[in-house]
Amino acid sequence: MKKLLVSSLLLLAGVMPVIAQEDAENSKDPAMFTRMPGFYIYRYDDIQFDRFEFRTGGQKTEAVEGHSLFIDYWLRENMQPPSGLQIVRNYTNAMKKIGGQVIYEWEDGGSQNTTMKLVKGGRETWVYVYAVEQNYTINIIEKEAMAQDVVADASSMAKSINETGKVAVYGIYFDTGKSTLKPESIPTLQEIAKLLKTDPALKLYVVGHTDNTGTFDANIKLSLDRANAVVDALVSQHGVNAASLNAWGDGPTAPVATNSSEEGKALNRRVELVKQ
Incomplete structure:
Protein backbone atom coordinates (compact mmCIF):
# COMPACT_ATOMS: atom_id res chain seq x y z
CA MET A 1 0.00 0.00 0.00
CA LYS A 2 2.86 2.37 0.94
CA LYS A 3 4.66 1.57 -2.34
CA LEU A 4 1.48 2.23 -4.30
CA LEU A 5 1.03 5.60 -2.55
CA VAL A 6 4.66 6.60 -3.18
CA SER A 7 4.35 5.57 -6.83
CA SER A 8 1.17 7.63 -7.20
CA LEU A 9 2.82 10.68 -5.66
CA LEU A 10 5.81 10.35 -7.95
CA LEU A 11 3.49 10.05 -10.94
CA LEU A 12 1.63 13.20 -9.89
CA ALA A 13 4.91 15.00 -9.32
CA GLY A 14 5.88 14.18 -12.89
CA VAL A 15 2.55 15.29 -14.37
CA MET A 16 1.90 18.52 -12.44
CA PRO A 17 4.69 20.61 -14.04
CA VAL A 18 3.37 19.62 -17.47
CA ILE A 19 -0.17 20.67 -16.55
CA ALA A 20 1.05 23.88 -14.87
CA GLN A 21 2.97 24.84 -18.01
CA GLU A 22 -0.03 24.88 -20.32
CA ASP A 23 -1.39 28.25 -21.39
CA ALA A 24 -3.95 29.76 -19.02
CA GLU A 25 -7.55 29.03 -19.99
CA ASN A 26 -8.94 31.31 -22.75
CA SER A 27 -5.59 33.04 -23.13
CA LYS A 28 -3.87 33.94 -26.40
CA ASP A 29 -1.03 36.04 -27.73
CA PRO A 30 -1.89 39.64 -28.64
CA ALA A 31 -2.82 40.22 -32.28
CA MET A 32 0.24 42.41 -32.91
CA PHE A 33 2.91 40.00 -31.53
CA THR A 34 3.86 36.33 -31.37
CA ARG A 35 5.61 35.08 -28.22
CA MET A 36 9.22 34.13 -27.47
CA PRO A 37 9.91 30.42 -28.15
CA GLY A 38 9.58 28.10 -25.16
CA PHE A 39 7.28 30.34 -23.10
CA TYR A 40 3.72 29.66 -21.94
CA ILE A 41 1.02 32.04 -20.67
CA TYR A 42 0.76 31.82 -16.89
CA ARG A 43 -1.74 34.68 -16.45
CA TYR A 44 -4.02 36.49 -18.88
CA ASP A 45 -6.20 39.53 -18.06
CA ASP A 46 -8.43 41.03 -20.76
CA ILE A 47 -10.32 44.07 -19.41
CA GLN A 48 -12.76 46.14 -21.45
CA PHE A 49 -11.62 49.48 -20.00
CA ASP A 50 -8.74 50.23 -17.67
CA ARG A 51 -5.84 52.63 -17.06
CA PHE A 52 -2.06 52.09 -17.08
CA GLU A 53 0.82 54.46 -16.31
CA PHE A 54 3.45 54.11 -19.06
CA ARG A 55 6.93 55.35 -18.27
CA THR A 56 8.04 57.75 -21.03
CA GLY A 57 11.43 58.99 -19.82
CA GLY A 58 13.23 59.31 -16.48
CA GLN A 59 10.48 59.64 -13.90
CA LYS A 60 7.92 60.91 -16.43
CA THR A 61 4.85 58.79 -17.09
CA GLU A 62 1.74 59.02 -19.24
CA ALA A 63 -1.58 57.56 -18.15
CA VAL A 64 -3.42 55.83 -20.98
CA GLU A 65 -6.99 54.52 -20.80
CA GLY A 66 -8.76 52.01 -22.99
CA HIS A 67 -9.02 48.29 -23.72
CA SER A 68 -6.42 46.62 -21.49
CA LEU A 69 -4.50 43.38 -21.99
CA PHE A 70 -2.00 41.92 -19.50
CA ILE A 71 -0.05 38.74 -20.31
CA ASP A 72 2.43 37.01 -18.00
CA TYR A 73 4.80 34.59 -19.79
CA TRP A 74 7.01 31.98 -18.09
CA LEU A 75 9.70 29.74 -19.56
CA ARG A 76 8.93 26.05 -19.79
CA GLU A 77 11.17 23.61 -17.95
CA ASN A 78 14.37 22.43 -19.65
CA MET A 79 14.35 25.32 -22.12
CA GLN A 80 17.37 27.56 -22.67
CA PRO A 81 16.47 30.97 -21.18
CA PRO A 82 17.02 34.09 -23.29
CA SER A 83 18.32 37.20 -21.58
CA GLY A 84 15.93 39.97 -20.62
CA LEU A 85 17.61 42.18 -23.21
CA GLN A 86 17.07 39.57 -25.91
CA ILE A 87 13.35 39.44 -25.07
CA VAL A 88 12.97 43.23 -25.14
CA ARG A 89 14.94 43.53 -28.40
CA ASN A 90 12.64 40.99 -30.07
CA TYR A 91 9.60 43.05 -29.15
CA THR A 92 11.08 46.45 -30.06
CA ASN A 93 12.19 45.10 -33.45
CA ALA A 94 8.74 43.61 -34.05
CA MET A 95 7.11 46.95 -33.13
CA LYS A 96 9.34 48.89 -35.53
CA LYS A 97 8.53 46.48 -38.37
CA ILE A 98 4.80 47.30 -38.09
CA GLY A 99 5.42 51.06 -38.00
CA GLY A 100 5.56 51.62 -34.24
CA GLN A 101 8.11 53.48 -32.17
CA VAL A 102 10.13 52.89 -29.02
CA ILE A 103 9.30 55.63 -26.51
CA TYR A 104 11.71 54.69 -23.71
CA GLU A 105 13.99 51.83 -22.61
CA TRP A 106 15.54 51.29 -19.20
CA GLU A 107 17.11 48.72 -16.86
CA ASP A 108 15.90 48.33 -13.30
CA GLY A 109 17.51 45.90 -10.86
CA GLY A 110 18.43 43.41 -13.57
CA SER A 111 15.16 43.67 -15.47
CA GLN A 112 14.89 45.11 -18.98
CA ASN A 113 11.96 47.40 -19.73
CA THR A 114 10.54 49.23 -22.71
CA THR A 115 7.58 51.45 -23.55
CA MET A 116 6.38 51.47 -27.17
CA LYS A 117 3.56 53.04 -29.15
CA LEU A 118 1.83 52.27 -32.44
CA VAL A 119 -0.43 54.77 -34.22
CA LYS A 120 -2.36 53.10 -37.02
CA GLY A 121 -5.82 53.50 -38.53
CA GLY A 122 -6.58 56.44 -36.27
CA ARG A 123 -5.91 54.38 -33.11
CA GLU A 124 -3.11 54.48 -30.55
CA THR A 125 -1.81 51.28 -28.99
CA TRP A 126 0.63 51.52 -26.09
CA VAL A 127 2.82 48.60 -24.99
CA TYR A 128 5.03 48.02 -21.96
CA VAL A 129 7.35 44.99 -21.78
CA TYR A 130 9.12 43.89 -18.59
CA ALA A 131 11.65 41.06 -18.98
CA VAL A 132 14.06 38.93 -16.97
CA GLU A 133 15.59 35.60 -18.03
CA GLN A 134 12.73 33.19 -17.34
CA ASN A 135 9.76 35.53 -17.19
CA TYR A 136 8.35 38.52 -19.02
CA THR A 137 5.11 40.46 -18.99
CA ILE A 138 3.29 42.64 -21.51
CA ASN A 139 0.82 45.42 -20.75
CA ILE A 140 -1.13 46.68 -23.76
CA ILE A 141 -3.65 49.52 -23.82
CA GLU A 142 -5.66 50.22 -26.96
CA LYS A 143 -6.38 53.87 -26.28
CA GLU A 144 -10.03 54.89 -26.50
CA ALA A 145 -12.67 56.93 -24.77
CA MET A 146 -14.83 54.91 -22.41
CA ALA A 147 -18.27 53.90 -23.69
CA GLN A 148 -20.78 55.84 -21.63
CA ASP A 149 -23.00 53.21 -19.99
CA VAL A 150 -24.76 55.64 -17.66
CA VAL A 151 -26.89 58.15 -19.58
CA ALA A 152 -28.66 61.29 -18.42
CA ASP A 153 -32.34 60.65 -17.80
Missing part, protein backbone atom coordinates in the same frame (compact mmCIF):
# COMPACT_ATOMS: atom_id res chain seq x y z
CA ALA A 154 -35.24 62.85 -18.91
CA SER A 155 -35.54 64.63 -15.56
CA SER A 156 -31.85 65.64 -15.44
CA MET A 157 -32.07 66.84 -19.06
CA ALA A 158 -35.13 68.95 -18.19
CA LYS A 159 -33.32 70.41 -15.15
CA SER A 160 -30.32 71.46 -17.25
CA ILE A 161 -32.52 72.97 -19.98
CA ASN A 162 -34.53 74.93 -17.40
CA GLU A 163 -31.38 76.24 -15.71
CA THR A 164 -29.07 76.88 -18.68
CA GLY A 165 -31.28 76.65 -21.77
CA LYS A 166 -29.48 73.58 -23.07
CA VAL A 167 -28.05 70.17 -22.23
CA ALA A 168 -25.05 68.34 -23.71
CA VAL A 169 -25.81 64.70 -24.54
CA TYR A 170 -22.97 62.15 -24.73
CA GLY A 171 -24.91 58.91 -25.04
CA ILE A 172 -25.43 59.20 -28.79
CA TYR A 173 -22.94 57.24 -30.89
CA PHE A 174 -21.76 57.28 -34.50
CA ASP A 175 -18.89 55.60 -36.31
CA THR A 176 -15.98 57.93 -37.14
CA GLY A 177 -16.86 60.26 -40.01
CA LYS A 178 -20.40 58.84 -40.37
CA SER A 179 -23.91 59.93 -39.48
CA THR A 180 -25.64 56.58 -38.99
CA LEU A 181 -26.77 56.13 -35.39
CA LYS A 182 -25.34 53.11 -33.59
CA PRO A 183 -27.66 50.81 -31.58
CA GLU A 184 -25.98 51.89 -28.31
CA SER A 185 -27.73 55.26 -28.76
CA ILE A 186 -31.22 53.85 -28.13
CA PRO A 187 -31.34 54.35 -24.31
CA THR A 188 -30.46 58.04 -24.71
CA LEU A 189 -32.95 58.54 -27.55
CA GLN A 190 -35.64 57.00 -25.34
CA GLU A 191 -34.88 59.52 -22.59
CA ILE A 192 -35.01 62.46 -25.05
CA ALA A 193 -38.38 61.20 -26.31
CA LYS A 194 -39.60 60.92 -22.71
CA LEU A 195 -38.47 64.50 -22.06
CA LEU A 196 -40.47 65.82 -25.03
CA LYS A 197 -43.57 63.78 -24.30
CA THR A 198 -43.57 64.93 -20.67
CA ASP A 199 -43.53 68.56 -21.84
CA PRO A 200 -45.38 68.71 -25.20
CA ALA A 201 -44.89 72.50 -25.42
CA LEU A 202 -41.08 72.14 -25.36
CA LYS A 203 -39.37 72.85 -28.68
CA LEU A 204 -35.69 72.06 -29.19
CA TYR A 205 -32.83 72.68 -31.56
CA VAL A 206 -30.88 69.42 -31.95
CA VAL A 207 -27.33 70.69 -32.49
CA GLY A 208 -24.50 68.47 -33.71
CA HIS A 209 -20.89 69.20 -32.69
CA THR A 210 -17.58 67.68 -33.85
CA ASP A 211 -13.93 67.91 -32.87
CA ASN A 212 -11.44 69.60 -35.22
CA THR A 213 -10.31 66.45 -37.06
CA GLY A 214 -10.75 66.92 -40.81
CA THR A 215 -11.76 70.01 -42.79
CA PHE A 216 -14.09 72.72 -41.53
CA ASP A 217 -16.66 72.24 -44.31
CA ALA A 218 -16.72 68.46 -43.83
CA ASN A 219 -17.28 68.85 -40.09
CA ILE A 220 -20.10 71.36 -40.57
CA LYS A 221 -21.84 68.92 -42.94
CA LEU A 222 -21.16 65.94 -40.65
CA SER A 223 -22.55 67.72 -37.59
CA LEU A 224 -25.74 68.67 -39.46
CA ASP A 225 -26.13 65.15 -40.87
CA ARG A 226 -25.80 63.71 -37.36
CA ALA A 227 -28.33 66.19 -35.95
CA ASN A 228 -30.76 65.23 -38.73
CA ALA A 229 -30.20 61.54 -37.95
CA VAL A 230 -31.16 62.15 -34.31
CA VAL A 231 -34.28 64.09 -35.31
CA ASP A 232 -35.29 61.40 -37.82
CA ALA A 233 -34.86 58.64 -35.23
CA LEU A 234 -36.85 60.50 -32.58
CA VAL A 235 -39.72 61.14 -34.99
CA SER A 236 -39.81 57.81 -36.85
CA GLN A 237 -38.86 55.40 -34.04
CA HIS A 238 -39.85 57.11 -30.79
CA GLY A 239 -43.08 58.94 -31.66
CA VAL A 240 -41.83 62.51 -31.16
CA ASN A 241 -43.73 65.34 -32.91
CA ALA A 242 -41.56 66.59 -35.79
CA ALA A 243 -42.70 70.16 -35.11
CA SER A 244 -40.87 70.05 -31.75
CA LEU A 245 -37.43 69.65 -33.33
CA ASN A 246 -35.06 71.53 -35.62
CA ALA A 247 -31.65 70.15 -36.63
CA TRP A 248 -28.55 72.32 -36.76
CA GLY A 249 -24.82 71.67 -37.23
CA ASP A 250 -22.14 73.73 -35.49
CA GLY A 251 -19.21 71.55 -36.56
CA PRO A 252 -16.04 72.38 -34.57
CA THR A 253 -17.03 75.99 -33.74
CA ALA A 254 -18.20 75.52 -30.14
CA PRO A 255 -15.73 73.26 -28.30
CA VAL A 256 -16.15 72.62 -24.59
CA ALA A 257 -12.59 71.28 -24.16
CA THR A 258 -9.20 71.37 -25.86
CA ASN A 259 -8.82 69.50 -29.14
CA SER A 260 -5.17 68.75 -28.35
CA SER A 261 -6.01 65.57 -26.44
CA GLU A 262 -8.17 62.56 -27.23
CA GLU A 263 -10.12 63.16 -24.02
CA GLY A 264 -10.91 66.72 -25.07
CA LYS A 265 -11.94 65.65 -28.56
CA ALA A 266 -14.32 63.08 -27.07
CA LEU A 267 -16.03 65.84 -25.07
CA ASN A 268 -16.33 68.05 -28.15
CA ARG A 269 -18.05 65.29 -30.15
CA ARG A 270 -21.56 65.64 -28.79
CA VAL A 271 -25.18 66.49 -29.46
CA GLU A 272 -26.77 69.38 -27.60
CA LEU A 273 -30.46 70.01 -27.02
CA VAL A 274 -31.07 73.77 -27.02
CA LYS A 275 -34.39 75.31 -26.06
CA GLN A 276 -35.96 77.30 -28.90
Whole structure:
Protein backbone atom coordinates (compact mmCIF):
# COMPACT_ATOMS: atom_id res chain seq x y z
CA MET A 1 0.00 0.00 0.00
CA LYS A 2 2.86 2.37 0.94
CA LYS A 3 4.66 1.57 -2.34
CA LEU A 4 1.48 2.23 -4.30
CA LEU A 5 1.03 5.60 -2.55
CA VAL A 6 4.66 6.60 -3.18
CA SER A 7 4.35 5.57 -6.83
CA SER A 8 1.17 7.63 -7.20
CA LEU A 9 2.82 10.68 -5.66
CA LEU A 10 5.81 10.35 -7.95
CA LEU A 11 3.49 10.05 -10.94
CA LEU A 12 1.63 13.20 -9.89
CA ALA A 13 4.91 15.00 -9.32
CA GLY A 14 5.88 14.18 -12.89
CA VAL A 15 2.55 15.29 -14.37
CA MET A 16 1.90 18.52 -12.44
CA PRO A 17 4.69 20.61 -14.04
CA VAL A 18 3.37 19.62 -17.47
CA ILE A 19 -0.17 20.67 -16.55
CA ALA A 20 1.05 23.88 -14.87
CA GLN A 21 2.97 24.84 -18.01
CA GLU A 22 -0.03 24.88 -20.32
CA ASP A 23 -1.39 28.25 -21.39
CA ALA A 24 -3.95 29.76 -19.02
CA GLU A 25 -7.55 29.03 -19.99
CA ASN A 26 -8.94 31.31 -22.75
CA SER A 27 -5.59 33.04 -23.13
CA LYS A 28 -3.87 33.94 -26.40
CA ASP A 29 -1.03 36.04 -27.73
CA PRO A 30 -1.89 39.64 -28.64
CA ALA A 31 -2.82 40.22 -32.28
CA MET A 32 0.24 42.41 -32.91
CA PHE A 33 2.91 40.00 -31.53
CA THR A 34 3.86 36.33 -31.37
CA ARG A 35 5.61 35.08 -28.22
CA MET A 36 9.22 34.13 -27.47
CA PRO A 37 9.91 30.42 -28.15
CA GLY A 38 9.58 28.10 -25.16
CA PHE A 39 7.28 30.34 -23.10
CA TYR A 40 3.72 29.66 -21.94
CA ILE A 41 1.02 32.04 -20.67
CA TYR A 42 0.76 31.82 -16.89
CA ARG A 43 -1.74 34.68 -16.45
CA TYR A 44 -4.02 36.49 -18.88
CA ASP A 45 -6.20 39.53 -18.06
CA ASP A 46 -8.43 41.03 -20.76
CA ILE A 47 -10.32 44.07 -19.41
CA GLN A 48 -12.76 46.14 -21.45
CA PHE A 49 -11.62 49.48 -20.00
CA ASP A 50 -8.74 50.23 -17.67
CA ARG A 51 -5.84 52.63 -17.06
CA PHE A 52 -2.06 52.09 -17.08
CA GLU A 53 0.82 54.46 -16.31
CA PHE A 54 3.45 54.11 -19.06
CA ARG A 55 6.93 55.35 -18.27
CA THR A 56 8.04 57.75 -21.03
CA GLY A 57 11.43 58.99 -19.82
CA GLY A 58 13.23 59.31 -16.48
CA GLN A 59 10.48 59.64 -13.90
CA LYS A 60 7.92 60.91 -16.43
CA THR A 61 4.85 58.79 -17.09
CA GLU A 62 1.74 59.02 -19.24
CA ALA A 63 -1.58 57.56 -18.15
CA VAL A 64 -3.42 55.83 -20.98
CA GLU A 65 -6.99 54.52 -20.80
CA GLY A 66 -8.76 52.01 -22.99
CA HIS A 67 -9.02 48.29 -23.72
CA SER A 68 -6.42 46.62 -21.49
CA LEU A 69 -4.50 43.38 -21.99
CA PHE A 70 -2.00 41.92 -19.50
CA ILE A 71 -0.05 38.74 -20.31
CA ASP A 72 2.43 37.01 -18.00
CA TYR A 73 4.80 34.59 -19.79
CA TRP A 74 7.01 31.98 -18.09
CA LEU A 75 9.70 29.74 -19.56
CA ARG A 76 8.93 26.05 -19.79
CA GLU A 77 11.17 23.61 -17.95
CA ASN A 78 14.37 22.43 -19.65
CA MET A 79 14.35 25.32 -22.12
CA GLN A 80 17.37 27.56 -22.67
CA PRO A 81 16.47 30.97 -21.18
CA PRO A 82 17.02 34.09 -23.29
CA SER A 83 18.32 37.20 -21.58
CA GLY A 84 15.93 39.97 -20.62
CA LEU A 85 17.61 42.18 -23.21
CA GLN A 86 17.07 39.57 -25.91
CA ILE A 87 13.35 39.44 -25.07
CA VAL A 88 12.97 43.23 -25.14
CA ARG A 89 14.94 43.53 -28.40
CA ASN A 90 12.64 40.99 -30.07
CA TYR A 91 9.60 43.05 -29.15
CA THR A 92 11.08 46.45 -30.06
CA ASN A 93 12.19 45.10 -33.45
CA ALA A 94 8.74 43.61 -34.05
CA MET A 95 7.11 46.95 -33.13
CA LYS A 96 9.34 48.89 -35.53
CA LYS A 97 8.53 46.48 -38.37
CA ILE A 98 4.80 47.30 -38.09
CA GLY A 99 5.42 51.06 -38.00
CA GLY A 100 5.56 51.62 -34.24
CA GLN A 101 8.11 53.48 -32.17
CA VAL A 102 10.13 52.89 -29.02
CA ILE A 103 9.30 55.63 -26.51
CA TYR A 104 11.71 54.69 -23.71
CA GLU A 105 13.99 51.83 -22.61
CA TRP A 106 15.54 51.29 -19.20
CA GLU A 107 17.11 48.72 -16.86
CA ASP A 108 15.90 48.33 -13.30
CA GLY A 109 17.51 45.90 -10.86
CA GLY A 110 18.43 43.41 -13.57
CA SER A 111 15.16 43.67 -15.47
CA GLN A 112 14.89 45.11 -18.98
CA ASN A 113 11.96 47.40 -19.73
CA THR A 114 10.54 49.23 -22.71
CA THR A 115 7.58 51.45 -23.55
CA MET A 116 6.38 51.47 -27.17
CA LYS A 117 3.56 53.04 -29.15
CA LEU A 118 1.83 52.27 -32.44
CA VAL A 119 -0.43 54.77 -34.22
CA LYS A 120 -2.36 53.10 -37.02
CA GLY A 121 -5.82 53.50 -38.53
CA GLY A 122 -6.58 56.44 -36.27
CA ARG A 123 -5.91 54.38 -33.11
CA GLU A 124 -3.11 54.48 -30.55
CA THR A 125 -1.81 51.28 -28.99
CA TRP A 126 0.63 51.52 -26.09
CA VAL A 127 2.82 48.60 -24.99
CA TYR A 128 5.03 48.02 -21.96
CA VAL A 129 7.35 44.99 -21.78
CA TYR A 130 9.12 43.89 -18.59
CA ALA A 131 11.65 41.06 -18.98
CA VAL A 132 14.06 38.93 -16.97
CA GLU A 133 15.59 35.60 -18.03
CA GLN A 134 12.73 33.19 -17.34
CA ASN A 135 9.76 35.53 -17.19
CA TYR A 136 8.35 38.52 -19.02
CA THR A 137 5.11 40.46 -18.99
CA ILE A 138 3.29 42.64 -21.51
CA ASN A 139 0.82 45.42 -20.75
CA ILE A 140 -1.13 46.68 -23.76
CA ILE A 141 -3.65 49.52 -23.82
CA GLU A 142 -5.66 50.22 -26.96
CA LYS A 143 -6.38 53.87 -26.28
CA GLU A 144 -10.03 54.89 -26.50
CA ALA A 145 -12.67 56.93 -24.77
CA MET A 146 -14.83 54.91 -22.41
CA ALA A 147 -18.27 53.90 -23.69
CA GLN A 148 -20.78 55.84 -21.63
CA ASP A 149 -23.00 53.21 -19.99
CA VAL A 150 -24.76 55.64 -17.66
CA VAL A 151 -26.89 58.15 -19.58
CA ALA A 152 -28.66 61.29 -18.42
CA ASP A 153 -32.34 60.65 -17.80
CA ALA A 154 -35.24 62.85 -18.91
CA SER A 155 -35.54 64.63 -15.56
CA SER A 156 -31.85 65.64 -15.44
CA MET A 157 -32.07 66.84 -19.06
CA ALA A 158 -35.13 68.95 -18.19
CA LYS A 159 -33.32 70.41 -15.15
CA SER A 160 -30.32 71.46 -17.25
CA ILE A 161 -32.52 72.97 -19.98
CA ASN A 162 -34.53 74.93 -17.40
CA GLU A 163 -31.38 76.24 -15.71
CA THR A 164 -29.07 76.88 -18.68
CA GLY A 165 -31.28 76.65 -21.77
CA LYS A 166 -29.48 73.58 -23.07
CA VAL A 167 -28.05 70.17 -22.23
CA ALA A 168 -25.05 68.34 -23.71
CA VAL A 169 -25.81 64.70 -24.54
CA TYR A 170 -22.97 62.15 -24.73
CA GLY A 171 -24.91 58.91 -25.04
CA ILE A 172 -25.43 59.20 -28.79
CA TYR A 173 -22.94 57.24 -30.89
CA PHE A 174 -21.76 57.28 -34.50
CA ASP A 175 -18.89 55.60 -36.31
CA THR A 176 -15.98 57.93 -37.14
CA GLY A 177 -16.86 60.26 -40.01
CA LYS A 178 -20.40 58.84 -40.37
CA SER A 179 -23.91 59.93 -39.48
CA THR A 180 -25.64 56.58 -38.99
CA LEU A 181 -26.77 56.13 -35.39
CA LYS A 182 -25.34 53.11 -33.59
CA PRO A 183 -27.66 50.81 -31.58
CA GLU A 184 -25.98 51.89 -28.31
CA SER A 185 -27.73 55.26 -28.76
CA ILE A 186 -31.22 53.85 -28.13
CA PRO A 187 -31.34 54.35 -24.31
CA THR A 188 -30.46 58.04 -24.71
CA LEU A 189 -32.95 58.54 -27.55
CA GLN A 190 -35.64 57.00 -25.34
CA GLU A 191 -34.88 59.52 -22.59
CA ILE A 192 -35.01 62.46 -25.05
CA ALA A 193 -38.38 61.20 -26.31
CA LYS A 194 -39.60 60.92 -22.71
CA LEU A 195 -38.47 64.50 -22.06
CA LEU A 196 -40.47 65.82 -25.03
CA LYS A 197 -43.57 63.78 -24.30
CA THR A 198 -43.57 64.93 -20.67
CA ASP A 199 -43.53 68.56 -21.84
CA PRO A 200 -45.38 68.71 -25.20
CA ALA A 201 -44.89 72.50 -25.42
CA LEU A 202 -41.08 72.14 -25.36
CA LYS A 203 -39.37 72.85 -28.68
CA LEU A 204 -35.69 72.06 -29.19
CA TYR A 205 -32.83 72.68 -31.56
CA VAL A 206 -30.88 69.42 -31.95
CA VAL A 207 -27.33 70.69 -32.49
CA GLY A 208 -24.50 68.47 -33.71
CA HIS A 209 -20.89 69.20 -32.69
CA THR A 210 -17.58 67.68 -33.85
CA ASP A 211 -13.93 67.91 -32.87
CA ASN A 212 -11.44 69.60 -35.22
CA THR A 213 -10.31 66.45 -37.06
CA GLY A 214 -10.75 66.92 -40.81
CA THR A 215 -11.76 70.01 -42.79
CA PHE A 216 -14.09 72.72 -41.53
CA ASP A 217 -16.66 72.24 -44.31
CA ALA A 218 -16.72 68.46 -43.83
CA ASN A 219 -17.28 68.85 -40.09
CA ILE A 220 -20.10 71.36 -40.57
CA LYS A 221 -21.84 68.92 -42.94
CA LEU A 222 -21.16 65.94 -40.65
CA SER A 223 -22.55 67.72 -37.59
CA LEU A 224 -25.74 68.67 -39.46
CA ASP A 225 -26.13 65.15 -40.87
CA ARG A 226 -25.80 63.71 -37.36
CA ALA A 227 -28.33 66.19 -35.95
CA ASN A 228 -30.76 65.23 -38.73
CA ALA A 229 -30.20 61.54 -37.95
CA VAL A 230 -31.16 62.15 -34.31
CA VAL A 231 -34.28 64.09 -35.31
CA ASP A 232 -35.29 61.40 -37.82
CA ALA A 233 -34.86 58.64 -35.23
CA LEU A 234 -36.85 60.50 -32.58
CA VAL A 235 -39.72 61.14 -34.99
CA SER A 236 -39.81 57.81 -36.85
CA GLN A 237 -38.86 55.40 -34.04
CA HIS A 238 -39.85 57.11 -30.79
CA GLY A 239 -43.08 58.94 -31.66
CA VAL A 240 -41.83 62.51 -31.16
CA ASN A 241 -43.73 65.34 -32.91
CA ALA A 242 -41.56 66.59 -35.79
CA ALA A 243 -42.70 70.16 -35.11
CA SER A 244 -40.87 70.05 -31.75
CA LEU A 245 -37.43 69.65 -33.33
CA ASN A 246 -35.06 71.53 -35.62
CA ALA A 247 -31.65 70.15 -36.63
CA TRP A 248 -28.55 72.32 -36.76
CA GLY A 249 -24.82 71.67 -37.23
CA ASP A 250 -22.14 73.73 -35.49
CA GLY A 251 -19.21 71.55 -36.56
CA PRO A 252 -16.04 72.38 -34.57
CA THR A 253 -17.03 75.99 -33.74
CA ALA A 254 -18.20 75.52 -30.14
CA PRO A 255 -15.73 73.26 -28.30
CA VAL A 256 -16.15 72.62 -24.59
CA ALA A 257 -12.59 71.28 -24.16
CA THR A 258 -9.20 71.37 -25.86
CA ASN A 259 -8.82 69.50 -29.14
CA SER A 260 -5.17 68.75 -28.35
CA SER A 261 -6.01 65.57 -26.44
CA GLU A 262 -8.17 62.56 -27.23
CA GLU A 263 -10.12 63.16 -24.02
CA GLY A 264 -10.91 66.72 -25.07
CA LYS A 265 -11.94 65.65 -28.56
CA ALA A 266 -14.32 63.08 -27.07
CA LEU A 267 -16.03 65.84 -25.07
CA ASN A 268 -16.33 68.05 -28.15
CA ARG A 269 -18.05 65.29 -30.15
CA ARG A 270 -21.56 65.64 -28.79
CA VAL A 271 -25.18 66.49 -29.46
CA GLU A 272 -26.77 69.38 -27.60
CA LEU A 273 -30.46 70.01 -27.02
CA VAL A 274 -31.07 73.77 -27.02
CA LYS A 275 -34.39 75.31 -26.06
CA GLN A 276 -35.96 77.30 -28.90
